Amino acid sequence: MPLCPDCTSERTVKNGHIHTGKQRYLCRTCGRQFVENPTNKTIDTPTRELIDRLLLERLSMAGIARVVQVSEQWLQDYVTCKAAQTPTQATVRPKKKGRLTVQCDELWSFVDHKGNKQWVWLALDADTREIIGAHVGDRSAQSAQRLWDVLPTVYRQCAVIYTDDWEAYQQVLPRKRHRVVSKSSGKTSYIERFNNTLRQRVSRFVRRSLAFSKSLRNHIGLLWNFIHHYNASLPL
Incomplete structure (x- = not known):
């Protein structure tokens, strides 16, 4: 078994597989989960754009991660960042005073x-x-x-x-x-x-x-993400 990358303990055991099928290990000493020889995957712009579209459909986070073949943790971090950057104010067409x-x-x-x-x-x-x-x-x-x-x-x-x-x-x-x-x-x-x-x-x-x-901030952010998409898709 490989040594733990955090505490170098030899008390490591197999602990399932990551989304790519690679073996995952668990350190019984410090609790760290890890894979051998990890490789950082760069998520390209087309994949991010596909994720943005899938977030507007009735799919779970786990489902989106499986479709685009990214880790659930990366996807969660991406969604958290997106939710934090989404404006929480409606963008509407200018209206004149009158009957509304x-x-x-x-x-x-x-x-x-x-x-x-x-x-x-x-x-x-x-x-x-x-x-x-x-x-x-x-x-x-x-x-x-x-x-x-x-x-x-x-x-x-x-x-x-x-x-x-x-x-x-x-x-x-x-x-x-x-x-x-x-x-x-x-x-x-x-x-x-x-x-x-x-x-x-x-x-x-x-x-x-x-x-x-699981996060109120993400709940609100993704609500507004859909509202902005919905308003922008309405006919003029």
């Missing part, structure tokens, strides 16, 4: 375990279908306020906002422009459809998912 219609809804999700609920608050322009604001937090009025605060100014000044009867909205939104409606009214159908699209396209938002987020 917004639909709002909340989507349940979780991070690490189902007891750690993270509600995704979303606002959508009913005319252009753009997502104009989002916030991840609890289901309180404070989170509703955070969603309201991130909306572009023109919407906060002019828009009529349609929501369900969740009381947090009623504590935050302007009464004269807030409309409480039922799902059967169709007045929130576009944002409900987006919620379904999000669950179908990003595996960590699937209700019964094994591909859940």
Whole structure:
């Protein structure tokens, strides 16, 4: 058996294989896992671009790692970096003051375990279908306020906002422009459809998912990554 590269202990044993099939070893002294004669693999630009596209589909991290033949640890580091660099503010087309219609809804999700609920608050322009604001937090009025605060100014000044009867909205939104409606009214159908699209396209938002987020920062970053892609793909 090879010596441990950290502590040079001889107490090493075979411990499965890495994604390339190469033998992996475990040091019983210090716990280090390693391979003999490791080679650093440079991930080229086409592979990174393919990963970016796969992150927009309903694939787990392990699935993406298998498809593109990279290590799960490298992929996790790449996603963490990408999530940290993704802007958390919607980019929308300029709007003039006038009649604007917004639909709002909340989507349940979780991070690490189902007891750690993270509600995704979303606002959508009913005319252009753009997502104009989002916030991840609890289901309180404070989170509703955070969603309201991130909306572009023109919407906060002019828009009529349609929501369900969740009381947090009623504590935050302007009464004269807030409309409480039922799902059967169709007045929130576009944002409900987006919620379904999000669950179908990003595996960590699937209700019964094994591909859940372990990091809140990554959960938020990949949500915004999808929102930016979604807005950019809408017809002009």
